[in-house]
Amino acid sequence: MKVIRKQALIENVSGYLFLLPSFLGFAIFFLFPVLFSLFLSLSKWNLSAGFSDLKFVGIKNFKTILSDVWFTDSMKNSLIFTAATVIVGVSISLVLAVILNRMVFFKNTLRVMFFLPYISSAVAVAIVWSIILQPTYGPVNQFLRSLGIQNLPNWLADVHWALPALIAMYIWQNLGYNIVVFMAGLTAINSDLYEAAVIDGAGALAKFFKITVPMVSPTTFFLVIMGIINSFKVFDQVQVLTQGGPGTSTTVLALYIYREAFQFYDMGLASSAAWAMFVIIFIVTIIQWIGQKRWVTYD
Amino acid sequence: MIKKTGTMSKQNILKILATIGLSLIALTMTLPFLWMLSASFKFEVDVFKFPVEWIPRKWNAISNYAEVWSGRYSFPLFYFNSIKVTVLTTIAQVTVSAMGAYAFSKIRFKFRDALFLIYLSMMMIPDQVTIVPKFMVFRWLKLFDTHLGLILLGSFSIYGMFLLKQYMMTIPDSLSESARIDGAGHARIFLKIMLPMTKPALVTLMMLKFVWTWNDFQNPLVFLQSEKLYTIQLGMTKFMTEYNSFYSLIMVAAVCSIIPLLIVFLIGQRYILEGMAMGAVKG
Numbered sequence: 001m002k003v004i005r006k007q008a009l010i011e012n013v014s015g016y017l018f019l020l021p022s023f024l025g026f027a028i029f030f031l032f033p034v035l036f037s038l039f040l041s042l043s044k045w046n047l048s049a050g051f052s053d054l055k056f057v058g059i060k061n062f063k064t065i066l067s068d069v070w071f072t073d074s075m076k077n078s079l080i081f082t083a084a085t086v087i088v089g090v091s092i093s094l095v096l097a098v099i100l101n102r103m104v105f106f107k108n109t110l111r112v113m114f115f116l117p118y119i120s121s122a123v124a125v126a127i128v129w130s131i132i133l134q135p136t137y138g139p140v141n142q143f144l145r146s147l148g149i150q151n152l153p154n155w156l157a158d159v160h161w162a163l164p165a166l167i168a169m170y171i172w173q174n175l176g177y178n179i180v181v182f183m184a185g186l187t188a189i190n191s192d193l194y195e196a197a198v199i200d201g202a203g204a205l206a207k208f209f210k211i212t213v214p215m216v217s218p219t220t221f222f223l224v225i226m227g228i229i230n231s232f233k234v235f236d237q238v239q240v241l242t243q244g245g246p247g248t249s250t251t252v253l254a255l256y257i258y259r260e261a262f263q264f265y266d267m268g269l270a271s272s273a274a275w276a277m278f279v280i281i282f283i284v285t286i287i288q289w290i291g292q293k294r295w296v297t298y299d
Numbered sequence: 300m301i302k303k304t305g306t307m308s309k310q311n312i313l314k315i316l317a318t319i320g321l322s323l324i325a326l327t328m329t330l331p332f333l334w335m336l337s338a339s340f341k342f343e344v345d346v347f348k349f350p351v352e353w354i355p356r357k358w359n360a361i362s363n364y365a366e367v368w369s370g371r372y373s374f375p376l377f378y379f380n381s382i383k384v385t386v387l388t389t390i391a392q393v394t395v396s397a398m399g400a401y402a403f404s405k406i407r408f409k410f411r412d413a414l415f416l417i418y419l420s421m422m423m424i425p426d427q428v429t430i431v432p433k434f435m436v437f438r439w440l441k442l443f444d445t446h447l448g449l450i451l452l453g454s455f456s457i458y459g460m461f462l463l464k465q466y467m468m469t470i471p472d473s474l475s476e477s478a479r480i481d482g483a484g485h486a487r488i489f490l491k492i493m494l495p496m497t498k499p500a501l502v503t504l505m506m507l508k509f510v511w512t513w514n515d516f517q518n519p520l521v522f523l524q525s526e527k528l529y530t531i532q533l534g535m536t537k538f539m540t541e542y543n544s545f546y547s548l549i550m551v552a553a554v555c556s557i558i559p560l561l562i563v564f565l566i567g568q569r570y571i572l573e574g575m576a577m578g579a580v581k582g
Contacts, residue, residue, distance in 0.1 A: 274427040
């Protein structure tokens with residue numbers, strides 16, 4: 001009896017000791033910040049004023065941001081950015097993954113080429129793109145001009161084109177990741193299904209829409225959920241390329257939060273905006289989760 | 300028989316066409332990189348020449364690279380800072396995650412499952428929610444504007460621990476249990492049995508973490524202030540605003556910032572791609 005109790009004690013102590021480093025990190029950098037942020041979102045507090053100035057204001061911050069055009073524009077841009085990058089990015093990468101998976105030579109070399117933008121740093125890639133898209137001398141506009149196209153867009157300096165340019169760049173950068181995950185999902189599909197379909201006289205398109213799309217849908221679901229979460233959080237590319245401009249044409253939520261917090265030091269407002277962001281991600285994810293029954297096939 | 304070889308060659312032709320088509324697309328994926336590389340070799344006046352000289356007619360590579368690395372700009376310092384922060388963060392995170400994963404998968408202690416659930420529940424919360432309080436914590440603990448702060452922050456990740464835990468669960472308990480009967484303590488089992496057996500997952504995490512930390516922009520931006528502490532990603536944005544007319548030099552900086560990633564990727568390709576395919580999420 002005594003031995004067993006001693007054993008259990010040892011198990012408990014060693015368990016906590018092994019967990020200690022990660023728990024410290026978790027408590028200091030996750031748990032406490034989450035709770036503190038919840039509290040801040042209901043408070044009015046400017047960092048420069050010190051703690052004595054902290055006031056509990058309830059949901060006032062949320063009312064403030066909802067009437068702030070920077071916030072509503074950021075929200076709108078984030079929604080457009082997320083919808084575009086997820087829908088276009090996931091569809092293109094599925095098609096490319098299907099072709100890469102079965103129908104080409106040098107599969108691995110090609111896969112690495114597609115993956116290259118994903119492992120490269122967002123900052124370096126953004127800088128390269130800003131130069132390539134430079135309105136006057138940039139190779140993209142020079143090329144279009146040589147084709148005789150007039151009235152070329154100013155891309156990142158253009159109210160109408162800045163967001164589409166960011167979206168295109170983001171899709172380009174993440175395509176490789178989507179392709180790699182899709183290819184893993186595709187190899188799991190039983191090839192008997194395709195053989196049976198061929199015997200039934202199905203063409204390539206029918207095979208794609210009737211077999212590949214439904215069978216790979218759990219992977220698609222995963223990529224859509226992750227894509228939504230990551231696109232909603234986009235920051236690096238926007239901060240480096242446009243800082244939200246011109247005007248409010250490319251402000252996104254993460255940029256709004258960063259600005260409120262670290263340029264205007266309004267920690268309360270920044271926290272409310274961050275929670276608003278979380279709530280939206282959460283709702284969208286829940287809707288996806290419920291909606292998955294309609295289109296995701298599990299074996 | 301004849302018909303069969305006929306369809307075979309038709310299939311091969313299709314395959315060749317698909318390969319050519321996809322190669323073209325893959326090439327456009329790499330065009331910005333090729334442009335970057337070629338611009339880094341050119342004289343400034345030739346950078347925007349059109350049609351693009353993919354292989355420069357006049358080379359200025361040595362002088363461009365020498366200038367960026369000469370120390371006239373702080374580029375070498377930023378580079379060194381990045382290597383320091385990235386290597387230390389990677390080592391720290393793999394260690395901390397492996398210990399946590401071992402506790403969660405192989406030791407039966409009180410509140411284990413409840414604690415694990417609390418960890419998991421935090422996974423969905425975006426960084427933006429915690430960044431303001433983290434900034435406060437950094438100031439209180441005097442970690443603001445230090446590399447130590449960045450390293451400590453990076454040394455913990457729920458994702459890393461989760462990845463290793465899932466892997467350790469696949470290692471049969473009988474192994475560690477028989478070692479326990481032989482009198483080995485948890486520390487020895489962890490070091491001598493679990494770590495060697497978890498090697499593939501450890502390498503995957505190490506590679507992914509290296510890439511993510513090297514590329515991290517937001518944390519250094521928020522938690523560093525002094526220029527001498529800047530990492531390469533912050534340094535490059537500064538470089539870009541300060542020397543904005545020297546595109547060839549900016550491209551040298553961009554090329555140099557990507558090289559370590561390429562090296563890590565080429566060495567650990569298999570581990571990185573597998574890790575991604577296993578459902579990797581940044582974090």
